[in-house]
Amino acid sequence: MPSKRSGRPYVPGITEALLQAAERIMTNEGYSALTIDSLVNEVSTTRPTFYRRFPNISHLALEVIRIRFGTGSSVDTGSLHGDLLQLQRDEVAMFSSPLIRNTLPGLLEAIHADSAVRALYESQLIGPRRANVERVIGNAIERGEVDEQQVDIEYVCDLLFGPVLVRALLPVPAGLDDRLARQTTASAVQTLRASTTVAQ
Secondary structure (H helix, E strand, O other), X not given: OOOOOOOOOOOOOHHHHHHHHHHHHXXXXXXXXXXXXXXXXXXXXXXXXHHOOOOOHHHHHHHHHHHHHOOOOOOOOOOHHHHHHHHHHHHHHHHHOHHHHHHHHHHHHHHHHOHHHHHHHHHHHHHXXXXXXXXXXXXXXXXXXXXXXXXXXXXXXXXXXXXXXXXXXXXXXXXXXHXXXXXXXXXXXXXXXXXXXXXX
């Protein structure tokens, strides 16, 4: 005899509806307005149904961001500068979006408070983007643009992502725009090439 399953049956479409509702709230109202009660009321479902899909609100928010922005670009323009600039333009576009600008401050608090959320943030959002930079630099090493022995990839990632994150979080006059993408790319390329020149 088939075994009996407890609880309500899985309803197709509920996950997508929760994600869509969450994205709308995150974009228009921010992370602090994202609550389980508001979501399940909007989607006409229940809290147990929510918890069968997501451990908490932070996991849902990260999934919304991952679906919307993916893991970054796979680029190959043929040059170190061209590759990094394309990656950086994508990052600026992501962090300047209302979805990220309104969500990031609250989400970062959850990331610091919950090790599971922090691990998910690192593995799904930060790690893949740093890996993209590492691949770009690896290609530059193969072309002879950069000396492999002098590369500090973590520092280069900080040069690229640090200013973008600061402008996304702090009320500074300077904006998140293409100028920032070009400036941070130039700084990273200059650092990599300076290290190569010293090594030679």
